[in-house]
Amino acid sequence: MSQPTVRAGIPAGSPAADAAQPAIAIQHLTKQFGAYRAVDDLTLEIAAGEIFGLLGPNGSGKTTTINMISGLSSPTSGTVTILGLDVRHQSRQVRAILGAVAQETALYEELSAWDNLDFHADLYGIPPREKRARIARTLDLVQLTDRKDSRVSAFSGGMKRRLALGRALLHEPQVIYLDEPTLGVDVQSRRAIWDYILTLKAQGRTVLLTTNYLEEAQELCDRLAIIDHGKLIAIDTPAHLKSTYGGNVVEIETTVPTQALAELRALPGVRTVALDGTRLHIVTDGCGNAVPAIVNVLSREGDLTQILIREPNLDDVFLLLTGKDLRD
């Protein structure tokens, strides 16, 4: 039996896209490049209407995963379905319901903003009678109407990101993936892009984003997955990740670098100790009982110039789980 044809501009809830399905379902996804396994048996589900963040240090397999989700790369094994459609075998249908904002924006810089959207509309089969109105509406949404005839090469980084986001929304996709959507943009544009992303959620669309900004992940994402070496390390809400892995963070500045690292690590309630010059970063179980003992050990070596006890943030969780800073 032939597969139902889904052309571009498919409205949400069309028969081809089953709303009861998870928006994205990844099952035992593996990608092997020779002897190197970039993605290793990854399994996760993203619910419809969710903003889901994919975090991982450089080379962790994020982009490879994203490429397999969008059909740009074929998995070595495993499956990806989007709203019930198999990415490998129903790739055209999947591409019609997927909106993509690539990290490099993939805009034709020699052309105007309007021409970029016009070409996208034709590629995605937006009916000619709707095309002009949709392009105008999109330019209005991303606040680029007054620059519609300007060449994209003259745009700032933030304007390009906004245009790329608008273009991804032009064909009204149900699932949108954003690869580093605010990389290299100014604070004002970042805030505007965050607002667009939150609007998408309000419209019931599913958003998958990768980011190197944990603040962004915390602000936008309903759930996060942390991957490293192609494997899923953790998956949860930002708040639950912090409470599960975070404990308490004690940051202490000393006058001389401490020699008592082994003694500190052996203290009850101390999970990890990291030393950077005269600055100590200690993660405790969270009860706070370890702090007096820590201070006691360090006071024997010299004065303490600063003590800070705080709630953990996602950076701490990420560091704890991967052993790396996200922007390494």
Added chain:
Amino acid sequence: MTNLQADLRVIWACVRHDIKIALTDRIFTIVGVFVPLNFLILLSLFVLAGSKAPTAVVMADKGPLAQDLYTAMSHAHSFSLRHATASQATDLLNSGAIVAIVTIPADFDQRVAAQQPVQIEVRINNLNQDFTNDIRRAVPLSITLFYAQAYPDVVTIVPSEHDLYRFDTDYIPYLAVSILVVGVLIGGLLQSGTGMAREWERETVKELLLAPASRWAILVGKMLAAASVSLAGVVLVLAVLIGIIGVHPVYWGEVVGFTLLFLIISVASGTLLGALIKQRMAVVALSMGIAIPLFFLSGPFGPISFQTPAIQLLAQVFPVYYAIVLQQHAFHGFTLNTLGLGGNVLVLVIYAIGLLTLATFVLRRTTAAH
């Protein structure tokens, strides 16, 4: 909207889009359009420079027999003759302006009439062996021609020539047709190759690969755009061929048909190259690196059947050879191989289908990775 309508719309969108980009990306477009013309000018100059050896004739005797020898030399198809005095000729030879000085001695008529030996002094600037050998061959040939005309009853061995064709085809008109073929090849390779590679270089390929349009529709659209821009270069070469060099086609319909057929092959090859290499400068370098050897291999200066069997076999592997055979028929009316027009066209059609299929396959398999 049916699938076919949607695909046609994508094709049209890609054509408009790529032509628009080609018009903004002027450097590569100018390269694509003018390189074939440049090639025509270059090879024409090469042929003109290498065709006849500039030679000064010092006529110490101005008698009728000496004049006949001069006429015989001018009919030898090897000299570009000029009269000079002995001192003028020496200056010209020393300055490198001429290849040789032929001196007809003062007693030439008298000695020939008396059937006494005559020595014709020939001084050669033997810097270039090609020209030197031309002189070495042409001087004895001129003397033989002179004898045949001056003493027809003495020289009894004369050639009786029977031509295969009604008219001779000069070197430049023959070569010019081959240059048109290589112009189509270079233009098509450059336009489509750089157009395709640009998508990776500028990282816009994701926009194409993520679209729900069929890959073949995108490919056809991009190829049609490249072919349209390449045609500008081909028209330019044709205009120079007809308007300036004076080569007039015998069959205009064939010129158009064979040009379009070979343009499809060139554009498909370029598209394949661009999708595989993904870098415009590399595509430009490789296009020239492919086109020029193929041009020289495929019989641009004369029928490939005059070459060694190994060269003939190698030439027949590539479509340029068949395209030259077809265009020579379109321009001059002769067929250079035994396949006939239909056979040569069939070979090119097979090449076109094969390359289009391969290009589509590569684009289907390709990723956005640069």
